[in-house]
Amino acid sequence: KQEVTQIPAALSVPxxxxxxxxxxxxxxxIYNLQWFRQDPGKxxxxxxxxxxxxxxxxxxxxxxxxxxxxxxxxxxxxxxxxGDSATYLCALWGxxxxxxxxxxxxxxx
Amino acid sequence: xxxxxxxxxxxxxxKKQPVAFWCNxxxxxxxxxxxxxxxxxxxxxxxxxxxxxxxxxxxxxxxxFSAERLKGVDSTLKIQPAELxxxxxxxxxxxxxxxxxxxxFGEGSRLTVL
Numbered sequence: 001k002q003e004v005t006q007i008p009a010a011l012s013v014p015x016x017x018x019x020x021x022x023x024x025x026x027x028x029x030i031y032n033l034q035w036f037r038q039d040p041g042k043x044x045x046x047x048x049x050x051x052x053x054x055x056x057x058x059x060x061x062x063x064x065x066x067x068x069x070x071x072x073x074x075x076x077x078x079x080x081x082x083g084d085s086a087t088y089l090c091a092l093w094g095x096x097x098x099x100x101x102x103x104x105x106x107x108x109x
Numbered sequence: 110x111x112x113x114x115x116x117x118x119x120x121x122x123x124k125k126q127p128v129a130f131w132c133n134x135x136x137x138x139x140x141x142x143x144x145x146x147x148x149x150x151x152x153x154x155x156x157x158x159x160x161x162x163x164x165x166x167x168x169x170x171x172x173x174f175s176a177e178r179l180k181g182v183d184s185t186l187k188i189q190p191a192e193l194x195x196x197x198x199x200x201x202x203x204x205x206x207x208x209x210x211x212x213x214f215g216e217g218s219r220l221t222v223l
Contacts, residue, residue, distance in 0.1 A: 041219075044202075044206075045216040096154055097142070
């Protein structure tokens with residue numbers, strides 16, 4: 001069974017800092033990887049989708065990379081803002097979606 | 110374009126009562142998922158539909174949970190009878206297809222069982 005780990009579980013940074021969130025997985029046989037953000041009491045909002053044949057995707061201040069051989073994906077957030085405060089989850093599609101438990105990010109003004 | 114719509118957003122019931130959740134996926138999305146999310150955890154799959162067919166219901170507790178997706182569009186998830194441990198957020202998601210499709214979630218239905 002695919003195991004997905006996100007470290008750290010929580011992160012607090014001052015506004016303006018660049019930061020990296022990590023997602024590790026045990027089985028490299030995946031079709032795609034998706035990053036989400038979840039605000040308290042809300043559903044998951046899709047941020048970036050990386051297809052199996054791709055190595056990275058960018059959207060605004062967000063950049064996600066995928067290295068299947070090492071079982072890792074990173075989400076890079078540039079120039080963090082208080083509005084980025086949320087929980088960030090990664091999900092992998094193998095024969096179903098496997099989710100990490102998320103990293104809770106707090107950006108301090 | 111409308112996103113995934115779920116109702117109700119919140120539901121409080123006594124244990125042993127029945128409850129139902131409704132989901133309307135994004136138009137044209139063939140694949141529909143129901144997930145359960147406990148506080149501080151990632152979503153856990155309950156059931157996945159391809160059109161009308163439930164292709165993965167291995168995680169669905171069939172003694173008390175049931176789901177249907179009539180006409181391959183809207184879906185309903187039912188719990189009868191509810192137990193205290195069922196208190197959680199029930200998330201519906203949809204994607205264009207079952208492999209490479211991007212997953213989109215609704216706002217979720219928060220269930221509290223007293």
